Amino acid sequence: MKPKLGSLCAVAGIGMAVFGLVHAAGEEVPPAPNGIELPNDYKDWRMIGTAHRTDNHSLRVILGNGTAVTAARTGKTDPWPEGTMLGKLVWKDRTHPQWPDATVPGKLNHVEFMIRDSRKFPATGGWGFARWVGMEQKPYGDDASFAQECFGCHQAAKATYHVFTVPAELP
Amino acid sequence: MKPKLGSLCAVAGIGMAVFGLVHAAGEEVPPAPNGIELPNDYKDWRMIGTAHRTDNHSLRVILGNGTAVTAARTGKTDPWPEGTMLGKLVWKDRTHPQWPDATVPGKLNHVEFMIRDSRKFPATGGWGFARWVGMEQKPYGDDASFAQECFGCHQAAKATYHVFTVPAELP
Numbered sequence: 308m309k310p311k312l313g314s315l316c317a318v319a320g321i322g323m324a325v326f327g328l329v330h331a332a333g334e335e336v337p338p339a340p341n342g343i344e345l346p347n348d349y350k351d352w353r354m355i356g357t358a359h360r361t362d363n364h365s366l367r368v369i370l371g372n373g374t375a376v377t378a379a380r381t382g383k384t385d386p387w388p389e390g391t392m393l394g395k396l397v398w399k400d401r402t403h404p405q406w407p408d409a410t411v412p413g414k415l416n417h418v419e420f421m422i423r424d425s426r427k428f429p430a431t432g433g434w435g436f437a438r439w440v441g442m443e444q445k446p447y448g449d450d451a452s453f454a455q456e457c458f459g460c461h462q463a464a465k466a467t468y469h470v471f472t473v474p475a476e477l478p
Numbered sequence: 479m480k481p482k483l484g485s486l487c488a489v490a491g492i493g494m495a496v497f498g499l500v501h502a503a504g505e506e507v508p509p510a511p512n513g514i515e516l517p518n519d520y521k522d523w524r525m526i527g528t529a530h531r532t533d534n535h536s537l538r539v540i541l542g543n544g545t546a547v548t549a550a551r552t553g554k555t556d557p558w559p560e561g562t563m564l565g566k567l568v569w570k571d572r573t574h575p576q577w578p579d580a581t582v583p584g585k586l587n588h589v590e591f592m593i594r595d596s597r598k599f600p601a602t603g604g605w606g607f608a609r610w611v612g613m614e615q616k617p618y619g620d621d622a623s624f625a626q627e628c629f630g631c632h633q634a635a636k637a638t639y640h641v642f643t644v645p646a647e648l649p
Contacts, residue, residue, distance in 0.1 A: 353522055
């Protein structure tokens with residue numbers, strides 16, 4: 308019986324591993340209309356910066372994948388290297404419940420990404436744009452043309468390769 | 479000659495490894511006056527929250543060690559578990575150079591920590607406080623009593639176990 312039990316356990320193990328992969332790959336969250344998939348580990352990326360926008364009352368934290376963080380910490384963002392992935396997590400701002408002069412994150416508004424791949428995204432400055440809205444992570448945009456809207460806004464940051472994020476100073 | 483060269487390389491390798499350890503352990507940065515050492519890997523901790531304080535014009539990102547992040551993401555911060563380490567990175571705020579309605583980090587002001595160890599820090603609510611100022615990471619405080627200043631201010635957050643940080647909503 309032992310080998311049989313062993314085989315069953317192995318099959319169960321593989322099954323769980325496959326389920327884990329499927330879940331970890333974020334397949335429950337639909338891709339953006341331009342085909343970009345939600346990076347499944349973005350919440351574990353390291354911190355690059357933060358911002359408070361008073362025009363739309365939102366607080367942001369900018370995280371980056373390994374390539375982005377290495378570039379940011381060594382000052383090699385001129386230009387950001389191929390493979391860079393920047394993730395911006397955006398919350399509606401609200402007053403801190405115990406400190407009236409502090410603004411802190413309220414409801415999650417959306418998460419958005421810039422993915423550096425010059426060959427894949429020549430029409431938008433070499434960046435792939437994608438956004439997922441709210442806690443349900445609904446892909447933003449009706450069709451692939453939504454990225455032109457992103458790129459249009461990011462023209463204001465043309466001098467910094469269309470990236471608004473300035474890496475925060477770190478020791 | 480070959481074995482000799484090999485030995486030299488081995489010695490050099492060990493030397494570099496030791497240097498790496500010494501550097502990685504942050505021994506160049508003096509401990510806080512209460513003996514707390516600067517956590518050597520805090521810049522790689524994951525994101526828990528952010529805040530903008532308009533009273534002293536500073537932007538903050540709150541990172542946490544593994545214990546803290548697990549607690550924050552599973553809502554088990556009532557109370558925060560023993561071993562929690564929260565790191566707050568604080569920059570002077572400034573206007574975004576390309577987006578006047580956005581405030582972004584300017585010069586690093588300080589990094590500060592709360593370390594949960596009820597037995598070690600009973601006089602300050604079970605939290606060890608420490609702060610290092612500026613890019614030179616100068617320990618804050620003349621003697622160990624500086625922590626009473628931290629704790630005094632954190633009385634405003636007594637209802638949340640002296641922690642101001644509200645973990646930001648994440649999907």
